[in-house]
Amino acid sequence: MDLSYSAEQLAFHETVRTFLRDKLPERLSLKVASGKRLTKQDFEEWHAILNQQGWLGVNWPTEHGGTGWDAVQRHIFEEETTRANAPRIVPFGVAMLGPVLMKFGSDAQKAHYLPRILNGDDWWCQGYSEPGAGSDLANVQTSAVRDGDHYVVNGQKTWTTLGQHANMIFCLVRTSREGKRQEGISFLLIDMNTPGIEVRPIVLIDGEPEVNEVWFKDVRVPAENLVGTENMGWTYAKYLLTHERTNIAGVGFARAGLAALKRIAGEQTHHGKPLIENPFFAAKLAEVEIDLMAMATTNLRTIAAAASGQAPGAESSMLKVKGTVIRQQINALTKQAVGPYAAPFVSEQLDEGSNLDPIGPDYALPATQAYLNNRKLSIYGGSNEVQRAIISKAILEL
Amino acid sequence: MDFKLTEERQMLQDSLRRILSDTTDHESIAKATDSITGLDPELWEQLVEMGLPGAMFTEDEGGFGGAGFDIMVVAEELGRAGLPSPLIDSALLSGTVLASTRPALVEEIIAGRIIAFAHAEPDSRYELSQVSTTAQQSGDGWVLKGSKAVVHNAAAAETCIVSARLAGATDAAEGIGLFLVPTDAMQMRDYPLHGGGRAAELVLDVTLDADARLTEDGFALIQTAQARASAAQCAEALGLMETIKALTVDYLRQRRQFGQPIGKFQALQHRMADVLIEIEQVRSAVINLCGHLDAPERELHVSAAKNLVGRTARLVVEESIQMHGGIGMTMEYALGHFAKRLSMVDHRFGDADYHLERFIALAQSAA
Numbered sequence: 215m216d217l218s219y220s221a222e223q224l225a226f227h228e229t230v231r232t233f234l235r236d237k238l239p240e241r242l243s244l245k246v247a248s249g250k251r252l253t254k255q256d257f258e259e260w261h262a263i264l265n266q267q268g269w270l271g272v273n274w275p276t277e278h279g280g281t282g283w284d285a286v287q288r289h290i291f292e293e294e295t296t297r298a299n300a301p302r303i304v305p306f307g308v309a310m311l312g313p314v315l316m317k318f319g320s321d322a323q324k325a326h327y328l329p330r331i332l333n334g335d336d337w338w339c340q341g342y343s344e345p346g347a348g349s350d351l352a353n354v355q356t357s358a359v360r361d362g363d364h365y366v367v368n369g370q371k372t373w374t375t376l377g378q379h380a381n382m383i384f385c386l387v388r389t390s391r392e393g394k395r396q397e398g399i400s401f402l403l404i405d406m407n408t409p410g411i412e413v414r415p416i417v418l419i420d421g422e423p424e425v426n427e428v429w430f431k432d433v434r435v436p437a438e439n440l441v442g443t444e445n446m447g448w449t450y451a452k453y454l455l456t457h458e459r460t461n462i463a464g465v466g467f468a469r470a471g472l473a474a475l476k477r478i479a480g481e482q483t484h485h486g487k488p489l490i491e492n493p494f495f496a497a498k499l500a501e502v503e504i505d506l507m508a509m510a511t512t513n514l515r516t517i518a519a520a521a522s523g524q525a526p527g528a529e530s531s532m533l534k535v536k537g538t539v540i541r542q543q544i545n546a547l548t549k550q551a552v553g554p555y556a557a558p559f560v561s562e563q564l565d566e567g568s569n570l571d572p573i574g575p576d577y578a579l580p581a582t583q584a585y586l587n588n589r590k591l592s593i594y595g596g597s598n599e600v601q602r603a604i605i606s607k608a609i610l611e612l
Numbered sequence: 613m614d615f616k617l618t619e620e621r622q623m624l625q626d627s628l629r630r631i632l633s634d635t636t637d638h639e640s641i642a643k644a645t646d647s648i649t650g651l652d653p654e655l656w657e658q659l660v661e662m663g664l665p666g667a668m669f670t671e672d673e674g675g676f677g678g679a680g681f682d683i684m685v686v687a688e689e690l691g692r693a694g695l696p697s698p699l700i701d702s703a704l705l706s707g708t709v710l711a712s713t714r715p716a717l718v719e720e721i722i723a724g725r726i727i728a729f730a731h732a733e734p735d736s737r738y739e740l741s742q743v744s745t746t747a748q749q750s751g752d753g754w755v756l757k758g759s760k761a762v763v764h765n766a767a768a769a770e771t772c773i774v775s776a777r778l779a780g781a782t783d784a785a786e787g788i789g790l791f792l793v794p795t796d797a798m799q800m801r802d803y804p805l806h807g808g809g810r811a812a813e814l815v816l817d818v819t820l821d822a823d824a825r826l827t828e829d830g831f832a833l834i835q836t837a838q839a840r841a842s843a844a845q846c847a848e849a850l851g852l853m854e855t856i857k858a859l860t861v862d863y864l865r866q867r868r869q870f871g872q873p874i875g876k877f878q879a880l881q882h883r884m885a886d887v888l889i890e891i892e893q894v895r896s897a898v899i900n901l902c903g904h905l906d907a908p909e910r911e912l913h914v915s916a917a918k919n920l921v922g923r924t925a926r927l928v929v930e931e932s933i934q935m936h937g938g939i940g941m942t943m944e945y946a947l948g949h950f951a952k953r954l955s956m957v958d959h960r961f962g963d964a965d966y967h968l969e970r971f972i973a974l975a976q977s978a979a
Contacts, residue, residue: 348869349870418948419942419948482737550965553737557807582806593934
């Protein structure tokens with residue numbers, strides 16, 4: 215049992231810190247820290263900086279231009295970039311599609327798409343959920359019918375995160391209605407500029423159009439855009455979800471959120487003293503910090519197991535449930551700490567270059583936004599109910 | 613022992629529910645919130661004609677109600693409809709102060725005039741005695757200087773009641789005066805609120821006539837006003853919870869995943885059952901408070917209700933969104949509005965922790 219990093223890991227840690235100090239633009243870290251809205255260009259700028267360093271393909275092997283890092287290195291990188299308030303890496307191309315193409319894609323697909331993900335030519339979005347296929351993803355109904363050397367796609371996808379920026383979408387489509395539902399699903403890559411595709415933004419309760427509906431009407435997709443084998447898409451989808459769930463614990467986000475919460479609770483006063491000294495508030499804050507300390511180690515235990523070659527299994531479900539509960543509790547305490555100024559809702563204030571003075575303290579609006587927006591944490595990527603079902607089946611064998 | 617409504621209150625509840633269900637939905641509320649005053653003037657007029665502000669005052673004061681259960685009946689219906697209204701601020705906060713200081717103005721409030729209540733300040737959080745705004749005598753009149761925070765309905769009000777310190781330390785209960793101030797004499801920055809309606813930040817540097825002062829020692833009056841407003845806010849939260857519960861139960865019945873309605877999953881059934889139990893607890897806490905608004909232990913019930921409502925609001929908001937999944941996070945579907953409005957209840961008149969601490973202090977000093 216040894217809880218400390220090795221000498222090499224510590225050296226790597228220092229390399230990451232130095233890189234962030236030198237290369238992370240202050241303009242971006244200030245935006246992230248103050249909860250301002252990030253534009254497409256902001257994400258692209260950060261991707262380009264990482265790519266130049268060879269650090270965009272965090273979870274990719276070196277042969278495809280990735281870092282080749284092991285699980286511990288990836289963890290250190292994620293923790294440090296979050297701590298430094300770097301924009302997140304947009305996951306859809308790098309973290310999700312990349313690994314699927316490497317494992318199941320054709321040589322032509324790998325050669326064409328992988329470099330384009332790294333150099334920013336393509337912005338991918340995820341076409342998984344449908345109005346009738348949420349937690350029950352195997353129920354996808356969007357159909358793809360073979361017609362010569364094309365598939366003709368009809369149907370609707372929803373909750374497509376940042377789909378408004380995307381030029382490409384990877385979709386789960388139904389290619390067969392025989393046998394088990396899971397056995398009629400295929401994995402298709404679709405150019406968003408193809409005629410017949412319509413994107414409509416959905417405004418969420420924080421006022422932001424973060425997700426979209428995407429409609430397909432007689433959309434003709436070249437058959438060569440099929441990944442792997444027809445009707446094997448469910449296998450690829452599940453493979454992708456195991457990658458979606460790495461870093462699912464969100465320890466870095468939780469630590470950054472906790473630090474911000476302590477700052478805010480130190481500034482707000484209650485009965486003439488800092489709120490952070492109020493025993494009622496301090497007790498709640500301490501509880502979530504204790505939970506986070508333990509979860510960070512649960513996370514490292516899983517990472518150590520993965521680094522020694524064990525495939526991630528139902529443990530990631532455990533991390534997802536606990537990690538999201540902790541982050542949501544931090545969001546709720548932050549909103550509570552803000553007090554009466556949690557109520558004003560002036561979303562123009564989040565625009566870059568907005569010179570509107572904040573209503574109340576500048577951290578008030580982002581605190582409510584984060585509380586509302588992060589309700590999604592326990593819903594997306596397999597809701598916490600689905601994760602608990604996986605745990606009871608796979609670990610408890612109930 | 614009788615928990616039934618009187619016939620008059622039942623009639624008021626029925627007609628209010630009917631009007632609101634005919635006129636109000638989350639889209640009309642969003643539209644009104646974007647308007648200059650933050651409210652739909654036609655609907656407000658309709659509610660005034662029904663006697664909504666009048667129901668907040670006793671017959672002696674010129675109204676036809678004024679008891680805790682009148683407040684409960686009306687506010688619960690407003691909550692059910694998710695409707696922000698000037699009732700809490702104009703009729704209960706300002707109205708309570710005016711009934712014992714300037715009774716002539718109560719008549720105008722009953723007739724629909726909106727008078728905002730500007731007491732809280734940027735640094736006062738939930739401390740009722742924290743007033744840094746100053747009032748100084750100047751010739752025959754008064755000069756008020758300071759800032760007021762999150763003043764609801766300020767843009768819809770021609771007049772505000774403003775608290776200002778005449779004497780004492782900034783957190784002393786003694787020496788807080790209350791003044792009538794024309795809204796356009798103050799610098800105003802108004803804005804929409806999460807969950808609907810508008811509020812404003814006010815900056816004062818105004819000279820007022822001598823008769824602008826309503827009282828020179830207003831703390832007890834402010835506390836009574838806030839107790840009545842808290843009763844309305846808790847009853848409104850109860851109404852919001854009832855609508856959210858109905859929406860969520862409907863969704864559990866209709867939404868099918870894995871070949872069956874998701875309401876057939878026991879994991880969700882039990883959680884929804886807990887939500888129902890807690891909402892019934894809220895109803896009882898609101899009844900306790902409304903039944904003790906004129907009793908010596910009023911403040912204990914204020915804190916009990918605000919604590920329970922604050923805790924339950926968070927549970928109901930989070931569980932209802934979670935059980936809906938993504939659709940519960942959109943502004944297109946009604947739940948989003950109701951959940952947001954409910955999530956703001958704990959940010960006014962003191963949050964659950966504030967009232968837990970206060971309950972302990974009140975209970976120990978009573979023992």
